[in-house]
Amino acid sequence: MENYDIVIVGGGPAGFLASILAKQKYKEKSIALIRKVSKGVIPCALPYVCGTLGQIDKDLLSDKPLDDLGIQLIIDEVVEIDRKNKIVKTKGGIEIGYQKLILATGSLPSKVPIKGIENAYFVYKEVEKFRELEEEIEKANDITIVGGGFIGVELSEDLVKMGKKVRIIEILPHVLQIAFDEEFCKELEEKMKEKGIELLTNSKVVEIQKNEKFKVILEDGRKIESDLVIVAIGTKPNIELAKKAGLEVNKAIKVNERMQTSDKDIFAIGDCAEKYDFLTKKPKPIMLASIACTEAFVAIENLFEESSVKMKGVYGTFLTKFDDLVLGATGYTEQNAKREGIDVVSSSFETVDKHPGKMPEARKIKVKLVFDKSGKLIGGQLLGSLSSVHLINLISLLIENGYTVDKILSMQFATQPWLTPAPTVFPIVRAAFLAKQQLRN
Secondary structure (H helix, E strand, O other), rough: OEEEEOOOOOOOOHHHHHHHHHHHHOOOEEEEEEEEOOOOOOHHHHHHHHHOOOHHHHHHHHHHHHHHHHHHEEEEEEEEEEOOEEEEEEEEOEEEEEEEEEOOOOOOEEOOOEEEEEOOOOOOHHHHHHHHHHHHHHHHEEEEEOOOOOHHEEEEEEEEOOOOOEEEOOOOOOOOOOOOOOOHHHHHHHHHHHHHOEEEEEEEEEEEEEEEOOOEOOOOOEEEEEOEEEEOEEEEEHHHHHHHHOEEEEEEEEEOOOOOOOOOOOOOOHEEEEEEOOOOOOEEEOOOHHHHHHHHHHHHHHOOOOOOOOOOEEEOOOEEOOEEEEEEEEEEOHHHHOOOOOOOEEEEEEEEEOOOOOOOOOOEEEEEEEEEEOOOOEEEEEEEEEOOHHHHHHHHHHHOOOOEHHHHHHOOOOOOHHHHHHHHHHHHHHHHHHHHHHHOO
């Protein structure tokens, strides 16, 4: 039997980063990373594999950082955890002892109850399964995507670049509506339609048939034929191993603010670990590589002794693009706040991303901020250009640090004609000023 001080199960972004951080922090400890696939992928770039990158082999995580640090990489699947004896058992018949165990088992595509859904293709994270999708995309001319979330929207842009006819079927009134307020969704939809993408919103798929062609049947009776159907309706935490081991689970593995499970020597990070809303503290099913990486830092800092580095809850900081349009969101949208019964004030400000506005390639930028009635910032959204992406991370930091409308009005910032809006129209501060007037009334 092999023994290691730290064993990490899962080779996605969370497990990959955790193994590197562990070796950098605990240089004398032995570390093993166990993953069931020979090559790991960069999941965020999967929508851009076929058109932009050209093949899945260009979206692989390099194992060189692991080799350079002396981390033992084991290609096998963990099928059992013996918590009493602190041993993991693999499909290949190997037993591996651990002092501390980190579960980073990721997520699986959600399979909603649609008749014939097994006929469709999913955006899998496994290389070989994704190759099958690549082959089908190459052959298809007319492609239907079920799901208008981030994967569906980003994938649609890449397929259009390949000359494909693309449509998205979305059950909600707008694409990306879970993450953005309606006015932002509408601007995105206009851009998508300009590129020739057909949007069927407020449409529920009830069946997917496959003969010579695919046929998608909607609840209202409409039938849509296409060469290929791709289901992109999100993911669910992969908790089977943890559940089998007797760890506490809900829809994800239960963890505390240190990413520790119900077993003090087992931690869980990434998509498989339960997330909690920063404001309500309710479970919040947000699965992002950026959150997974934050959890990796927190787990490693707390692995052998309790640290002041802890998870404060998730904000859900999103960033996406379609063509030359960038959208970002963090914390609560106005719509989601009202759904939670939170009384809010919101304000928006539009300007351009350079100054003066006659600078070459100056583009419109819009920021919306959401405050609770005490004046505390709880959410923000961005619509703009590639040069404005930094603003959504700034808004996220303001939320995390408890900024109020008054603190935003007195904050200092850098500006430069080629890089930012003018200081007179810096959109975060100007939106906060408008909110302040509402709060006075």
